[in-house]
Amino acid sequence: MINNLFREDLKEFKAYVPVLNDKKVILNANESFLNLSDNLMDEALDRIKDASFNRYPDGCLDNLTKLYSDFVKVSKNNVMVGNGSDELISIIIYALLNENDSIVTLSPDFSMYKNYALVKGAKVLEYKLDYKFNLDMDRFIEFINENKPKLVFLSNPNNPTGNIIEENQLIKLIEKVNSIVVIDEAYVEFYGKSIIEKIYEYDNLIVLRTSSKALGLAGLRLGFLITGDILYKEVLKAKPPYNVNKISSTVGEVVLENPEIIKDNINKIIESKLYIENNFKNFPKIKSYKSYTNFVLIKYEHIEALYKYLSERDISIRIFNGELQGFARISSGTLEENNMLLKTLKSYFKEMDND
Numbered sequence: 456m457i458n459n460l461f462r463e464d465l466k467e468f469k470a471y472v473p474v475l476n477d478k479k480v481i482l483n484a485n486e487s488f489l490n491l492s493d494n495l496m497d498e499a500l501d502r503i504k505d506a507s508f509n510r511y512p513d514g515c516l517d518n519l520t521k522l523y524s525d526f527v528k529v530s531k532n533n534v535m536v537g538n539g540s541d542e543l544i545s546i547i548i549y550a551l552l553n554e555n556d557s558i559v560t561l562s563p564d565f566s567m568y569k570n571y572a573l574v575k576g577a578k579v580l581e582y583k584l585d586y587k588f589n590l591d592m593d594r595f596i597e598f599i600n601e602n603k604p605k606l607v608f609l610s611n612p613n614n615p616t617g618n619i620i621e622e623n624q625l626i627k628l629i630e631k632v633n634s635i636v637v638i639d640e641a642y643v644e645f646y647g648k649s650i651i652e653k654i655y656e657y658d659n660l661i662v663l664r665t666s667s668k669a670l671g672l673a674g675l676r677l678g679f680l681i682t683g684d685i686l687y688k689e690v691l692k693a694k695p696p697y698n699v700n701k702i703s704s705t706v707g708e709v710v711l712e713n714p715e716i717i718k719d720n721i722n723k724i725i726e727s728k729l730y731i732e733n734n735f736k737n738f739p740k741i742k743s744y745k746s747y748t749n750f751v752l753i754k755y756e757h758i759e760a761l762y763k764y765l766s767e768r769d770i771s772i773r774i775f776n777g778e779l780q781g782f783a784r785i786s787s788g789t790l791e792e793n794n795m796l797l798k799t800l801k802s803y804f805k806e807m808d809n810d
């Protein structure tokens with residue numbers, strides 16, 4: 456039987472299969488609700504028209520890397536581009552972990568750190584945030600130093616809680632552990648405080664960024680890894696040579712040539728998040744958590760019923776199981792989408808009250 460050839464340790468492992476998203480209002484994946492403007496789309500299509508698809512992409516992605524490094528104000532030599540930051544997480548793990556090494560991550564946090572580490576055959580130790588989703592950094596450092604993982608992964612701001620860890624706490628972590636610390640800043644543009652420049656001070660720091668949120672390019676799959684010279688060389692060993700295709704890099708370049716548009720879009724997204732965050736306060740049965748991202752985490756006793764109600768009315772949100780049973784994560788949308796969500800929430804609670 457072919458099953459005999461499969462890995463015993465992955466027998467119970469569940470692959471992450473994204474759901475088919477055929478709803479009219481998509482608020483489940485923390486994407487940007489803003490697509491390229493018509494002008495930028497025309498510019499991108501124009502450039503793609505001239506591309507030589509018979510040739511491999513520029514292996515070092517010179518232009519895109521330069522534009523991104525200017526955008527985040529680091530040297531071009533410290534930026535690696537990936538097929539989404541998802542791919543970069545797997546590259547870090549493949550470059551740095553042996554089987555039986557371990558990683559430490561938070562719970563809750565982005566699930567792909569754990570998934571890739573398990574597929575690699577490494578051990579995953581999860582450190583639980585408190586009931587308000589805060590982290591006691593001193594205890595966390597103790598936990599890390601007891602367990603001696605090679606890698607520590609955390610997202611800041613955190614997905615799915617929307618909460619943040621202050622910079623001085625992160626610096627303490629980086630300074631006091633003998634592990635490589637990966638700070639995933641997928642949502643940092645909405646928070647405004649990055650740790651990226653610290654790669655020049657700490658050789659055990661890797662920062663991850665993505666174009667999928669603030670830059671509005673989730674469909675292109677462009678992620679960025681930023682680290683010091685020593686780690687850069689090591690991580691590079693696991694990078695596939697042509698991991699980013701020409702269409703993605705070309706469109707990414709067009710967007711990054713217009714940082715003022717990116718800034719404008721970030722402000723629009725922050726405004727949209729504030730709008731839903733403030734309006735959730737009008738629903739006494741919903742508890743919402745302060746968020747520094749483009750989404751809001753909520754808690755509600757009958758979350759599955761609410762999810763179903765919204766889904767039947769063409770609105771998708773994200774619910775969870777396990778320790779986040781009873782919670783939902785809702786991305787901010789256009790004003791029209793947000794209002795549709797809020798109107799539907801109102802009608803849901805009205806029906807509940809009349810029951």
Ligand code: PMP
Pocket residue numbers: 484485538539540541542565610614639641664665666667673676677678
């Ligand atoms: N890190 C975090 C914290 C995320 O929330 C996500 C996307 N949900 C990613 C990484 C993956 O981003 P990308 O689209 O660049 O693969």
